[in-house]
Structure formats: C-alpha cells, structure tokens
Amino acid sequence: MxxxxxxxxxxxxxxxxxxxxxxxxxxxxxxxxxxxxxxxxxxxxxxxxxxxxxxxxxxxxxxxxxxxxxGLVNTHTHAAMSLLRGFADDRPLMEWLQQHIWPTEQKWVEPGFVADGSRLAIAEMLRSGTTTFSDQYFFPESTAEVAREAGIRAQIAFPVIDFPTPWSRDGEDAVQKGLALRDDYRSHERIDVVFAPHAPYTVGDATLEKIAVYAAEAQVPVQMHLHETTGEVERALAESGERPTERLARLGLLTPQTLCVHMTATSDRDIELLQESGAHVAHCPRSNLKLASGFCPAAQLLDSGINVALGTDGAASNNSLDLLAEANTAALLAKAVSGRAEALPAQQALAMATINGARALGIDHVIGSLExxxxxxxxxxxxxxxxxxxxxxxxxxxxxxxxxxxxxxxxxxGRPLMRRRELLSLNETDVILRTRYWRDRIAGEIR
CATH class of the missing domain: 2.30.40.10 (Urease, subunit C, domain 1)
Incomplete structure (x- = not known):
C-alpha cells in the first residue's frame, strides 16, 4: 500500500x-x-x-x-471636499477658508453632497492603494454609509465646532449627534466613530474638557487640527499666553489616543509634550505646501520617538488623495527641512503610510503590516x-x-475591491456623473 x-x-x-x-x-x-x-x-x-x-x-x-x-492608511482627509477640488486654488489658508470654502459649504453642504463627494474620494483612494481612511467632515453619517457600502475601512471623526455649521447648532449638539452615530456603528468590523474637535480656534475649553472626559471614559480616539500655521500659534499666545499643545495638555486632551493633525509650527516644548503624552502626528505635506502653511519637522519628530503618520487632507487643498505621492513628498521634504539626505528614508516613508497610520488610528493590531x-x-x-x-x-x-x-x-x-484597475464595489461611471452634477450646480451659482 x-x-x-x-x-x-x-x-x-x-x-x-x-x-x-x-x-x-x-x-x-x-x-x-x-x-x-x-x-x-x-x-x-x-x-x-x-x-x-x-x-x-x-x-x-x-x-x-x-x-x-x-493597504495604505490615510490618517486625515475630508472626503466630501473632493467636490471642491480646484475650486479656490492658490490662496493662503485663512483666506481660502473664510472667503471661499466656508461660504460655499454653508450654501451647498447637505447629506447628498457629502455622500457623492465621499463616493468620489473613496473611489480615488481605492484606486491609489488606500484601504483605510480617517475622515473629518459634516454629515459624517453619510460618509459612514458610503464607506460601509464600498467595503473600505474607515474611521469617521465627527466634527465638533462651537458655532453653527451645516450639520450642528453648536459643540454640544455635535457631540450628541456624534455619540449617537458611534452607537450605530459600535459593533461594525470596519467602521469606527471618534471625536474630532475641529481646531483650537473653533472649540472652547468647556467643550474640549467634555470631550476629554468622554474620550477617557470610553477609550475613544480624538483627532484635531493643531499647529497648522505659525499664525494660529501666535494668536493663541497673544490671547492666552499658552501654546495650543500646552492648552490641550492642561485640558487632558493630549494623550496616546490623540492624533494631532499638521503640527507645522513646532517648538522644542511642543515636541516634549508630544513625547510625554504619547500623542500621534498626522503629517499632510502636500496640503501644507500648497497652502503655504509651513513645514512639519517629520524627521525630527520621528527621531524623538513620536509616531508620525500620513494624511492627504482634503482634495480641495491637495488636490490629490494619492498616499504614495504623499509618502514621496514627505520623504523629499524631510531631507530639505532637516538638511540631511539620509533623513526619512524610503522604508520609513512606507511605514508612515502603513503601520504608523494604523498606530495613529489605534488599530495596528488589525492592519498596517502583513503579519x-x-x-x-x-x-x-x-x-x-x-x-x-x-x-x-x-x-x-x-x-x-x-x-x-x-x-x-x-x-x-480579503475581499477584492479593485482588480486590474477596475473598481468592484463602486460604479466609476456613476461616480463621475454625480461629480459633474455638483460641479455644474456650483458653477452655475458662481456665474
């Protein structure tokens, strides 16, 4: 036998x-x-x-x-703003926001706009290798639903702002809506819902303290625009004598669960606070360059033991959601900023786009490496x-x-979402048609 x-x-x-x-x-x-x-x-x-x-x-x-x-991990974007790609280019950050973006959002942003813009962004991200993204935008329930349908992994960071927005009346209203959305997705395997106080200049201490308590009790991540420009830091110092990082530390919001987005105006004291707290940094080099917002010292942060990941920011200020392009820019910019050709080598740039991003979102036990x-x-x-x-x-x-x-x-x-450049969970033709619909509506209003 x-x-x-x-x-x-x-x-x-x-x-x-x-x-x-x-x-x-x-x-x-x-x-x-x-x-x-x-x-x-x-x-x-x-x-x-x-x-x-x-x-x-x-x-x-x-x-x-x-x-x-x-799969690549985009730790910071505003997916629906893909519908504003190329809308108001070549302007400094605050002029871009106050005179162009915010007025347009007040007029046009509603659940359908967010769903169609998110669908465009998710299609673009999948086609460029991103399998996980963290999004911060109005009507986050619409982005979450599109992400669920498309099969992508998403962290939905609901925006908290203390003044009226298209989605919420004030900070308290935003927190309550966000917590309800978090309950809706509590057991979902691919979608998580977290806090996103917008920025130090749009959220007051009382709201930030409340978020700090909620986040600590439920162990929920927090994402926030921080030190996006030198002007932001200078205004904070003039008004309160505190740097924004110092304020967050005082309020209990600088923790290992905190993702600090941008960090372009960074002092030695800021680096010390990041080291002590275990907070993470989302580096968005192409958006920062386009808006002339400054340079995040990514190599110095990494050398200091701080976890630095990559984000694209929104397509309205990038104008791409290509994370491989972001890794390329991050590596080149680090060499220019540090004056060292060996700063941020290719292996480290790829780690920023993968495992570092997973760590920043608190899911490195799930994704980020092929283990x-x-x-x-x-x-x-x-x-x-x-x-x-x-x-x-x-x-x-x-x-x-x-x-x-x-x-x-x-x-x-394990589910194929793109095969030989063909999207399998989204209809590319439909995505383009919906995008053109919004372009024509907004352009018609401008004319």
Whole structure:
C-alpha cells in the first residue's frame, strides 16, 4: 500500500507576488513568495513553492511584476471636499477658508453632497492603494454609509465646532449627534466613530474638557487640527499666553489616543509634550505646501520617538488623495527641512503610510503590516513599467518613482475591491456623473 499524500489545506485566496513587503519586520523584502488569505485574514507568508504544496485555494492571484504591500492608511482627509477640488486654488489658508470654502459649504453642504463627494474620494483612494481612511467632515453619517457600502475601512471623526455649521447648532449638539452615530456603528468590523474637535480656534475649553472626559471614559480616539500655521500659534499666545499643545495638555486632551493633525509650527516644548503624552502626528505635506502653511519637522519628530503618520487632507487643498505621492513628498521634504539626505528614508516613508497610520488610528493590531492573524488589507503595485526600471530596490521604487496609478489590485478583509484597475464595489461611471452634477450646480451659482 502506498502512503497517502498529505491533503492540501483549503483556503480562500493565494496571492503570488514578485515582491512582498510586509513592513513588519522592518526592512524585509520577500522575493517570489505568496500570501495565504482565509476568512478575511492573513494565514501565512511563505515561499511560492511551499504555498502551492501546502494550500489549495478557491482563488489564485499571480502578480509577476508587482510588489504586494499592506493597504495604505490615510490618517486625515475630508472626503466630501473632493467636490471642491480646484475650486479656490492658490490662496493662503485663512483666506481660502473664510472667503471661499466656508461660504460655499454653508450654501451647498447637505447629506447628498457629502455622500457623492465621499463616493468620489473613496473611489480615488481605492484606486491609489488606500484601504483605510480617517475622515473629518459634516454629515459624517453619510460618509459612514458610503464607506460601509464600498467595503473600505474607515474611521469617521465627527466634527465638533462651537458655532453653527451645516450639520450642528453648536459643540454640544455635535457631540450628541456624534455619540449617537458611534452607537450605530459600535459593533461594525470596519467602521469606527471618534471625536474630532475641529481646531483650537473653533472649540472652547468647556467643550474640549467634555470631550476629554468622554474620550477617557470610553477609550475613544480624538483627532484635531493643531499647529497648522505659525499664525494660529501666535494668536493663541497673544490671547492666552499658552501654546495650543500646552492648552490641550492642561485640558487632558493630549494623550496616546490623540492624533494631532499638521503640527507645522513646532517648538522644542511642543515636541516634549508630544513625547510625554504619547500623542500621534498626522503629517499632510502636500496640503501644507500648497497652502503655504509651513513645514512639519517629520524627521525630527520621528527621531524623538513620536509616531508620525500620513494624511492627504482634503482634495480641495491637495488636490490629490494619492498616499504614495504623499509618502514621496514627505520623504523629499524631510531631507530639505532637516538638511540631511539620509533623513526619512524610503522604508520609513512606507511605514508612515502603513503601520504608523494604523498606530495613529489605534488599530495596528488589525492592519498596517502583513503579519499572520491581521486583516488581509492589501495593495498590489505594478513595478514592471519603464519608469520603474532598472529595479534595484522595490521599496525605493515605491516611494521615489511610484504613484497611485501603478496600483492594480486592492483587498480589504480579503475581499477584492479593485482588480486590474477596475473598481468592484463602486460604479466609476456613476461616480463621475454625480461629480459633474455638483460641479455644474456650483458653477452655475458662481456665474
């Protein structure tokens, strides 16, 4: 009697790739390997020959000239503002906000606007490899619903502002609406709802103290625009004698659950407070550059042990939601700001776009690296094009020559959301038609 052959383990998907870049362990690149995915999670990362002998998959994907990486994590954006892309370019931040963006939002922003703008943003993010995003905008219930339908992972950061907005009467109204939305998604596997006091200059101490209590009791993350410009810091010092970071620390809002967005005007004292508190930073270099808001000292922050992740900000001020482009800009800008060519190397830039982002959102146990047991949130980037040749280092090519147009396939929780550049959970034609509808309405009003 001949010995029986060992049976193959049945799994959902085997993805063979020329390179697999797990991010953890740092600096590793696996060649000619495969990722086994089952039940929405990563089962194993192993050599291709071993994978074919161990597993029998319902679906096999062969990526002969691709790098397979963790899905990118966009830690700060305003998705619905995609409908205002190119609307009021080339203006400084406060003029842009006060004279153009805020008046337009007051007139046009409603649930349908937010849903259609979010749909456009999510389509763009998926097509450029982003599988998780944190969003801060009005009518967050609309963004949450579109994210749920599209299959992307989302942190919905509901905006809290002490004056009337299209969504809320004041800070208290925003907090209560946001808490109700959080209850609606409490058990959802892909969508979380968190606090987002807008900025130090739009939210008073009483509201911030209330948020600090809620966040501490329920262990809920908090996201806030902070030190976006030198002018913001100077005004705070003139009015109260406190830097915005000092004010948040005094109010109990600078904690390991806090994500500080921008941090362009940063002193040694600010860095000390970030170190002591364990707070995170969302670096949005392209938006900061376009609005001339200043330079976040990302390399210095990272060297100080502070977790720095990447965000695109909204498409109205970027004007792209391409996180690979953001990683490229972050790496180049860090070298210019620090005066050191070795500052923020490619591996670190990729980490900022993946595991650092997951840490900043408090979900690094779920996503951010290709480790067994984590959710299979993945992006495949085609490195076979002329522009990527010759290929000496795939991570270098991803950061310094790659962009979102090279992303071919995307998965979230093992579910394919884009295959060979075709979106599977969103109708691209419908997204474009809805976008043109809003362009024509807004343009007609302007004329």
């Amino acid at each position: 001949q010995p029986s052959r060992p049976q193959h383990q049945q799994i959902d998907t085997l993805i063979y790739a020329r390179w697999i870049i797990p991010v953890i362990p740092a600096g590793r690149v696996y060649e000619d390997c495969a990722l086994a995915v089952d039940g929405g999670r990563i089962a194993a990362l192993l050599p291709a020959a071993e994978a074919s002998s161990r597993y029998s998959a319902a679906e096999e994907v062969h990526l002969g000239q691709h790098a397979l990486i963790p 067994p047991g984590k959710s299979a949130d993945l992006a495949a980037v085609d490195l076979g094009g002329l522009e990527q040749q010759p290929l000496h280092d795939p991570v270098s090519q991803l950061v310094y020559t790659g962009n979102g147009h090279n992303v071919s396939d995307v998965w979230v929780s």
